[in-house]
Amino acid sequence: MRYKLLTAALAATAALQFAGPATATDLEVTHWWTSGGEAAAVAELAKAFDATGNHWVDGAIAGSGGTARPIMISRITGGDPMGATQFNHGRQAEELVQAGLMRDLTDVATKGKWTEVVRPKSLLDSCTIGGKIYCVPVNIHSWQWLWLSNDAFQKAGVPVPKDWNEYVAAAPALEKAGIVPLAVGGQAWQSSGAFDVLLAAVGGTDTFLKVYKDKDAKFAAGPEVAKVFKAADDARKMAKNTNVQDWNQATNMVITGKAGGQIMGDWAQGEFQVAGKTAGKDYTCLPGLGLNEVIATGGDAFYFPVLKDADKSKAQEVLAETLLDPKTQVAFNLKKGSLPVRGDVDLNAANDCMKKGLAILAKGAVIPWTDQLLSQDSQKQKEDLFSEFFAKPEMTVEEAQKRFADIIATAD
Amino acid sequence: MAEIANPSVSIQNLSLNYGAVSVLQTLNLDIAEGEFIVLLGPSGCGKSTLLNCIAGLLDISKGRIFIKGKNVTWEEPKDRGIGMVFQSYALYPQMTVEKNLSFGLRVAGLPKDEIAKRIARAAEILQIEPLLQRKPSALSGGQRQRVAIGRALVRDVDVFLFDEPLSNLDAKLRSELRVEIKLLHRRLQNTMIYVTHDQIEAMTLADRIAVMKGGVIQQLDAPQTIYNRPVNRFVAGFLGSPAMNFIEGQLEAGDAAAFTADGVSIPLDRYEFDKDRGSAGKPCVFGIRPEHVAFGDAAKAMPFTAESAVEIVEPMGSDTLVWTKLGGRNFSFRVEAEKTLRTGDPIRIGFDPARASLFDTPSGNRL
Amino acid sequence: MSDQAVSLSAPSGAGHADASGPSGPKPRHIFSRRNIFLYGTLIVAALYYLLPLYVMIVTSLKGMPEIRLGNIFSPPLEITFEPWVKAWSTACTGLNCDGLSRGFWNSVRITVPSVILSIAIASVNGYALANWRFKGADTFFIILIVGAFIPYQVMIYPIVIILREIGLYGSLSGLVVVHSIFGMPILTLLFRNYFTSMPEELFRAARVDGAGFWGIYLRIMLPMSLPIFVVAVILQVTGIWNDFLFGVVYTRPDTYPMTVQLNNIVNSVQGVKEYNVNMAATILTGLVPLVIYFISGRLFVRGIAAGAVKG
């Protein structure tokens, strides 16, 4: 142990002393990917970056974006920026860009012909502010998946459902077998996200857009959305016995057959993979809850704060290129369970579910996601509402819908 | 009050206020070189406050303080040429006696041999040589106070300030140390200002006593004067144990001035009035000390005699205090310890009004 | 006194009757109602306080299968130290798999200077407030006390700006300054109370002896303040060692204190939550303050009794 510490200390000193040469530059990258599948995916990025002769200094901050983001923002505004940082692309980093704290990557993008390779185009659009490109999208994440445990349904003696409605119908059987029908983790973003998925799946693409893109409060209070709230009410009843907080614990309930299913993004797939489960055999995935097969083009992106150090700035460029390298894209996304942002990569290794996603993507059944449509502020209000709704059976559907419409009315 | 030509300590128009509360009021006090002054008064009278002002431990609101002719009003305590002894000894607990004594000298940066010389002298004077290497916690109360005095001694200063130095000691030690302080004063011939609420200390030690009340000096005089001719009722009552007897009444009209109260009439022809005797019927208080009251046969010779009965007998050892009634008031007097009196015994008492004090009732001032 | 009693009662012979009455020391019953109530209450309370520690220790010594099956209060069937090893040296956060070991030394590097600086500042403050009051001093003190009620979260942004302006952002010194700032209110209160409770005559004697502000502080007050310094050290070590918010916001990953790594390990759920590793990591993180408490608990109470609580 002591030896290990000593070497670490030596290495640190060495790094300090020889940070000069352009060949090997340490670049600190902060992110909040710390779950099993996520960490494995980050390792791929680090490996690729280290292969360029630079060094990836990992700045993982556990506990989701909420813990990590203030740290990142504080450091950038505090004058101690990291080399690169993860953000959900979309509106989160807008202001940092406007304040001139983020690096313009247009040159790198032009060199790498990003506009041609990145698909769908909307991804790069969210990175573009004032005609300049400020971030590197690394994956496409879609929320609209229902993950079902084949074991659980077998145990309950009902066939694995093919869409949400069948699933709701099967819930009593699951319950009888001592299985929690639907796993929804206690964290607020999970219940909120589940509702958004229901809105897109049960309500349909138009409903979804009308509410979140057009922010039509009257519509949000109307009968179309009421239907969605009815579905959310079902979900709430099905989920009432989930006693976990983290999303991957909820996923784990599905993996182990303690829960029938979970509405969660495609990142859940990484967990199934780490657990050695096979899509189709052990579990089933239903994009768009089997009702409306669409995929949202949310996802993660890396931003590069403006740095004074020339070597580090150069290393940033290298990292930006590396992130979009086809090989890196494949390796990373396979581990992460998300879809690559390049259309020109070979994804034969992709599994069943991923292929479904790719097919939908190819069809162009793509919708923008709430990250792009709503400010974090409105998102948070929505999270508060749905977290309360899911936890409080006394809250009526009508009351929830009214409050939802209020949020939409003031949303930006 | 006699002007002192070259006062050692001179306080001029000193006032101290805490917000609206006035603690010391336009106070003047001149202390002669080598004089032993005692500030006497009940707690809260401002005597310790005055001492702390002289020491420079309190900032004053108005006025000036001179020590040895130098205006020290704004000087730091260390620069005033004073040494101070505190009631709680205030020895530094973590230092040995020697270090306690030398602390101030070390702070001042005196050479080592000079420090050693002074400590040796102080230790010799106070007979604390064997204690030098001890910590204060290993000393008795009397020893501690000696060390505290020693700490003032080594400073080699002109003015010593004592802040109730004996109050924390038991009666026996107190009287011992009292004598020692007196001897110390005789030997050193320094100016000493001594705060106490104990009248015995004041009477025995002082060249002059300043009796204080409410931030004002009531009377400043030699102990005997203060004892025998108190300027007001407060001073009269505060000094003397057992306390002076007071009888409330009024001045009698008529040619032979007399004091009457509740069936008693005391002739005042032998009384030395301070000022104008005032009008007849003036309400006033007659005071006589218990030791000035004669009893039995001796009473017959007195200008004033009265018959009464014994109420309570308090044997004090050296003498006995007897309580009776005079003019409707409790009245005490001293008799020799050998006299055996019992409650109810009829007695005759008498005194010479020349030794009494008469005070104006509304103002309390001496008549 | 007793002789008198004997001589009074002896002639009448009534003393014999008294012989059967109470005599000698009052008998004490170990199982008196008072004792049963007293120790009973204490033991019940002790159980409440010990239960979580017991569960933590027991769980940290179990393997995962046993945890999943068994009950949390049962002692481990098979004792394993693997969770401890893992927590200390191999648990992962993202790509870093060196457990808490790195954070331990970071915490030491953060805690030691922070404790020293914050106590130095607060003790001087307390001393100035108790013995050298100047106009306005009370106002500043009241601001400090009110400051003790400000949630730290509110201050994150202003502190970022202040640290940025003085060029300490992201450095260890910056964090030390932050800890000193937020430790100041309560510590200043403690020191002020302590110094106020010291005999004022001591302070006056030292002034007559010619010692100034620093002379009295260093040579008279400090040597007498051991008890309160013990209290301050204990409070600060605990507070700073356990700090999470400042540690995570004002440092970089390579200087993260142990608590941040604990959070990372505990929240980096990789598949199933490894409760045994979490518990081991939790105990390891709490070990330093715990040891300090176990060693100096007695001094702690004495220190508080020595004046910290006197108004």
Place this chain on the structure above:
Amino acid sequence: MSKSERPSRLFRNLNAKVASIPMILTALVVFVGGTAWTVLYSFTNSKLLPRLNFVGLDQYYRLWATPRWLISIENLLIYGVISLVFSLVIGFILAALLDQKIRFEDTFRTIFLYPFALSFIVTGLVWQWLLNPDFGIQGVIRKLGWTSFAFDPLYNSSIVIYGISIAALWQGTGLIMCLMLAGLRGIDEDIWKAARVDGIPMWKTYLFIIIPMMRPVFITTLVIIASGIVKVYDLVVAQTSGGPGIASEVPAKYVYDYMFFAQNLGQGFAASTMMLLSVMIVIVPWAYLEFGGRKRV
């Protein structure tokens, strides 16, 4: 004479003033400055970065219309009352028991005090676990045969705040006990003797004589408990993350969440201003009475 002018006010007591510079800077720059900054920006619509786009009281209107804020306030009140009352009562009772010249005092005291050495994060995690209905206390008791036993405060919206209080008391009462014990030790033995001779029952002595005499201890204790109450955050995050739903949200968490999760600094600042305001209303007059009096010069 030697000095003809009174020395300037500013330079009197100069060393003390120099020594107090860190305190003065902290008080003025950090606490007053930071607070003023926060209040100023609470009137803006700052999102991710602070900007001076004033929107008047909009943030405050929104704040008081937000159910989560109202729940937070309510929770803080409940939590505050419970913490205050039970910390003082339990702390005092334990201290009084330990003060009975008992055996193993050191052991008991250490047992009561050790949780204070642990952070709120640790406390939250442990109690989250102990109160987990599946394998915590409820689960164990059910396994023992009492299957209807229900004790799941962390998963029951209506009592979750009490579940948090249990953990908070576990962590905090030890220190309070220590303070109280120290206070009790500072009471003159003669008081006890007098009460015993007068035949006053022990509980009455405590209630009417000892406790009033311990006023300074109670004040220090109150400052410590109350500042902890207002700031409660880590514990809630570690134990429930505000859940179930938003049933255990607290104001400090609202502030943090809106500043950093929702990236609505203006809203976060408005909430923190409300917190500060209520703290000030209570604390400032009291602090002036308590500490402002010139007890010494």
